[in-house]
Amino acid sequence: MSNRTVLDPRKALGAVALLAFALLLPLGITDPSRLNFFILILMGAQLGVAWNIVGGYAGQVSLGHAVFYGIGAYTSTMLALSLGLSPWIGMLAGGLLAVVFSLAMGWPCFRLKGHYFAMATIAVAEIVQILVTNSEFLEGAVGLSLPLDRSGLAAMVFLSKLPYYYIILGLLVVTVLVAWAIERSHIGYYFRAIKDEPEAARALGVSLTRYKLIALSVSAFLTAVGGSFYAQKEMFIDPGSVFAGAMSIKIALVAILGGVGTLMGPVLGAVILITIEEYSRTLFGSTGSGTDMIIYAMMIILVAVFSPAGVMGLLQDLRRHLPGAGKTSETR
Amino acid sequence: MTADILLQVLVSGLLIGLIYALVAVGLTLIFGVMDIVNFAHGEFLMLGMYASFWAFALFHVDPVIALPFTALLLFAVGVIVYQTVIRRVLKAPMLSQIFATFGLMILLRGLAQFFWKPDHRLIPHSLVSGNIALGPVQFGLPQVVAALGAVGVTGALWFFLHRTRLGTALEATAIDREAATLMGIDGQKMFALAWGIGAACAGLAGGLIATFFPIFPEVGSNFILIAFVVVVLGGFGSVTGAFLAGIIVGLIEVLGGFLIGPEYKTAIVLSLLLIVLLVRPKGLMGKA
Numbered sequence: 363m364s365n366r367t368v369l370d371p372r373k374a375l376g377a378v379a380l381l382a383f384a385l386l387l388p389l390g391i392t393d394p395s396r397l398n399f400f401i402l403i404l405m406g407a408q409l410g411v412a413w414n415i416v417g418g419y420a421g422q423v424s425l426g427h428a429v430f431y432g433i434g435a436y437t438s439t440m441l442a443l444s445l446g447l448s449p450w451i452g453m454l455a456g457g458l459l460a461v462v463f464s465l466a467m468g469w470p471c472f473r474l475k476g477h478y479f480a481m482a483t484i485a486v487a488e489i490v491q492i493l494v495t496n497s498e499f500l501e502g503a504v505g506l507s508l509p510l511d512r513s514g515l516a517a518m519v520f521l522s523k524l525p526y527y528y529i530i531l532g533l534l535v536v537t538v539l540v541a542w543a544i545e546r547s548h549i550g551y552y553f554r555a556i557k558d559e560p561e562a563a564r565a566l567g568v569s570l571t572r573y574k575l576i577a578l579s580v581s582a583f584l585t586a587v588g589g590s591f592y593a594q595k596e597m598f599i600d601p602g603s604v605f606a607g608a609m610s611i612k613i614a615l616v617a618i619l620g621g622v623g624t625l626m627g628p629v630l631g632a633v634i635l636i637t638i639e640e641y642s643r644t645l646f647g648s649t650g651s652g653t654d655m656i657i658y659a660m661m662i663i664l665v666a667v668f669s670p671a672g673v674m675g676l677l678q679d680l681r682r683h684l685p686g687a688g689k690t691s692e693t694r
Numbered sequence: 695m696t697a698d699i700l701l702q703v704l705v706s707g708l709l710i711g712l713i714y715a716l717v718a719v720g721l722t723l724i725f726g727v728m729d730i731v732n733f734a735h736g737e738f739l740m741l742g743m744y745a746s747f748w749a750f751a752l753f754h755v756d757p758v759i760a761l762p763f764t765a766l767l768l769f770a771v772g773v774i775v776y777q778t779v780i781r782r783v784l785k786a787p788m789l790s791q792i793f794a795t796f797g798l799m800i801l802l803r804g805l806a807q808f809f810w811k812p813d814h815r816l817i818p819h820s821l822v823s824g825n826i827a828l829g830p831v832q833f834g835l836p837q838v839v840a841a842l843g844a845v846g847v848t849g850a851l852w853f854f855l856h857r858t859r860l861g862t863a864l865e866a867t868a869i870d871r872e873a874a875t876l877m878g879i880d881g882q883k884m885f886a887l888a889w890g891i892g893a894a895c896a897g898l899a900g901g902l903i904a905t906f907f908p909i910f911p912e913v914g915s916n917f918i919l920i921a922f923v924v925v926v927l928g929g930f931g932s933v934t935g936a937f938l939a940g941i942i943v944g945l946i947e948v949l950g951g952f953l954i955g956p957e958y959k960t961a962i963v964l965s966l967l968l969i970v971l972l973v974r975p976k977g978l979m980g981k982a
Contacts, residue, residue, distance in 0.1 A: 423789060471971070476731075477725075477731035477791070478926070481733075481919075485964040486964075486968070488964055489965060492958060493961060496958065607915065611800070652807030652812075654804075655800050655803060656801060659797045660797075660801065661797075663793075663794060667779060667783060667790070670793075
């Protein structure tokens with residue numbers, strides 16, 4: 363708590379420049395599919411930053427985050443369909459429901475350490491996917507469609523891609539700010555203590571389960587918000603898209619590739635991952651050829667073996683080894 | 695009539711449970727020896743299935759005959775995986791260990807998709823086929839052979855671990871790595887051995903079920919989850935526990951599917967995991 367440092371002016375400037383770039387980016391883009399590509403990057407980044415709160419800072423690797431994503435998507439959509447509620451409210455409701463779910467899920471699962479916690483999260487997500495797929499109330503495997511007749515800001519339905527770009531950019535900024543606030547607060551120190559020295563943290567009176575639950579629930583809320591956004595953008599959701607195991611993997615991958623436990627690592631990871639996905643698709647034809655999987659699997663293994671801190675960590679190492687970088691290269 | 699159906703259900707639960715046991719035994723062995731969970735374990739099973747498929751498609755070798763080769767091949771795969779990747783993350787943070795085997799899982803799935811297409815494949819005719827009837831109960835001969843094979847392999851593994859010098863050394867490493875090293879046991883060799891044997895067990899399970907189960911790149915994803923439940927129920931690192939738990943999980947899966955609905959059978963098995971965690975976290979025969 364004591365080393366709450368003053369804002370590094372260079373970093374603040376960098377953040378402002380990055381934000382300005384992101385705000386101005388769509389002005390140069392006329393092709394909607396190009397803009398969609400950047401929307402996908404922002405969506406991936408938002409999810410990765412959210413995942414990073416529990417998987418990176420607190421070191422509790424969840425491979426079942428699609429469960430929160432799906433809860434967000436289904437809650438806002440169901441509320442819009444049955445009560446005509448605005449998805450802005452539905453988004454918050456989905457987030458809260460995801461928090462409740464994350465607490466119920468974390469209670470048994472946090473009895474497991476490390477590898478086995480990760481496995482248990484896959485199991486929970488799988489159970490929920492099966493239940494939703496077989497639920498008549500949620501239209502099962504058929505999925506839910508949002509009506510096109512209402513459009514506008516209140517209904518979060520737009521004909522142009524542009525509003526979606528700015529909404530997800532806003533959500534990403536909020537998510538990054540939450541992660542940043544956690545990083546700088548005493549909670550962030552506890553998270554890192556749980557990750558690096560769980561026994562020592564316990565000995566000092568830090569309630570491991572309590573802080574793990576905090577990390578998971580914050581992450582769950584933000585992930586669910588991302589799910590609601592997805593539903594609004596696609597206007598259609600089904601268990602195979604929002605609750606899928608592949609979705610969970612993708613969320614974790616973004617953060618792992620970019621750099622676990624770093625603020626902007628997942629953003630970098632999303633840029634890399636979504637670009638690989640798009641290019642392997644255009645280079646090698648249709649999806650399902652496995653090339654994108656092979657490329658990012660190789661990257662994860664390399665990251666695991668050589669640079670646990672992801673691409674972000676590699677960049678930092680590089681900067682440290684460059685002459686003249688000096689002491690300012692400490693980034694967290 | 696109902697009793698017959700129940701008996702039929704129990705028998706098929708037992709048969710599939712023995713397969714689950716064989717998959718889980720390898721997973722629990724690797725975990726027991728080095729505290730690493732192999733996320734790519736289901737993919738070893740997938741490779742075992744494809745080994746059988748290609749042996750049949752290219753050389754007309756029956757899956758049953760191909761089993762020893764499948765075992766050898768997967769043993770080699772396990773050792774190579776250990777030497778190239780796992781060895782390098784032994785002392786790395788836990789996150790790196792998870793990512794390493796998780797990355798392997800995606801890599802193997804991706805390679806399978808790339809080379810062998812995502813289609814479901816079947817082995818059309820094999821030596822063992824057809825049904826046998828025992829009183830009112832019918833079972834498929836391939837399933838019976840697979841289950842018997844699973845029992846044989848698990849039994850052989852148990853014998854190896856408890857009755858041979860090398861196996862005892864492996865078991866000793868699992869119990870206390872430090873002490874075993876002090877006794878002159880080469881830890882690195884034991885780790886490589888555990889990965890070889892673990893992969894071979896999963897590959898054999900794949901080879902055994904290849905005659906009656908569709909073969910596709912993602913087939914491992916379902917088995918790894920079930921094997922995980924088996925390992926937790928049996929107690930982390932316990933081969934005997936995994937064997938018993940495999941049978942229990944098989945019975946619960948089939949019985950639950952029968953009583954509640956087949957679409958829920960995986961959900962039922964996975965819920966069992968949460969129940970075990972709440973009621974008896976160390977499992978049936980766990981160390982801790």
